[in-house]
Amino acid sequence: MLERLLLPENHAISILIKDHDRVKDVFDRFEKSESGPEKQRIIKEALSELKIHAVIEEEIFYPAVRKYVEKDLMNEADEEHHVARVLIAELDQDGPSNDHREAKFTVLAESVRHHIKEEEGEMLPKAKNAKVDFEALGREMLARKKELKTRGVPPDAEHAMIAAVHGKDDTPAVAARRTRATQSSPKDSDKVRSVRKPTQGRRTIKSGRASKPKRSAA
Ligand SMILES: [Fe+2]
Structure with a gap:
């Protein structure tokens, strides 16, 4: 210009x-x-x-x-x-x-x-x-x-x-896996799924609901 x-x-x-x-x-x-x-x-x-x-x-x-x-x-x-x-x-x-x-x-x-x-x-x-x-x-x-x-x-x-909304959907990939876990069939919902968050340690989702995140060692 x-x-x-x-x-x-x-x-x-x-x-x-x-x-x-x-x-x-x-x-x-x-x-x-x-x-x-x-x-x-x-x-x-x-x-x-x-x-x-x-x-x-x-x-x-x-x-x-x-x-x-x-x-x-x-x-x-x-x-x-x-x-x-x-x-x-x-x-x-x-x-x-x-x-x-x-x-x-x-x-x-x-x-x-x-x-x-x-x-x-x-x-x-x-x-x-x-x-x-x-x-x-x-x-x-x-x-x-x-x-x-x-x-x-x-x-x-x-x-x-x-x-x-902070901490709920850190990345689209994490959000998509959470949605899939919550929409899974009743049989599947008994299975424990693991989701890795970028800034936290591994946490588990059972019956479509997330447990409290575990603190990372750092
Ligand atoms: Fe501007």
Whole structure:
């Protein structure tokens, strides 16, 4: 998007594009780093950037330009934010010991890269022509960012949702095996099935109901 170079520094769109560049840089560093503490540190940095960026878009930028951009584009952006927030909530909740953590972050990065491409390729060029004081909007966004960095980001529905189901369905494969166990015939239900959870030890399911998970030796 060549126009980015022609916009004033405090133009709302310049601020968003700078955020996008910074986030993409963090994703690149994640891919080039070794698994372990370095990747974990980068995940933490990315989550913080993404949460603040999402809030300024959702609270300030999207409402200001929504009526000037096609409804479908704005709705798609809303849904992409929702999906990203679900993954962010899971990453916030699961610690570094979760063996899906790096894979989950990779999926988040792919999803956000796609979202950025659509915003910069479709939404922002249309929003740029809106009858909006983009420099005033930019100042409002910068002030809100400062506030979020100091006071933290507000809680969201996706964090509440993930907190409510946490530990029940760690992966689709575990959830599918649990469903199959609960739907098995009465004869089969007498059999004891074993299900391995990624972050816990082996646990047993009898008559379709899970026993308490055993603590792992670690
Ligand atoms: Fe966005």
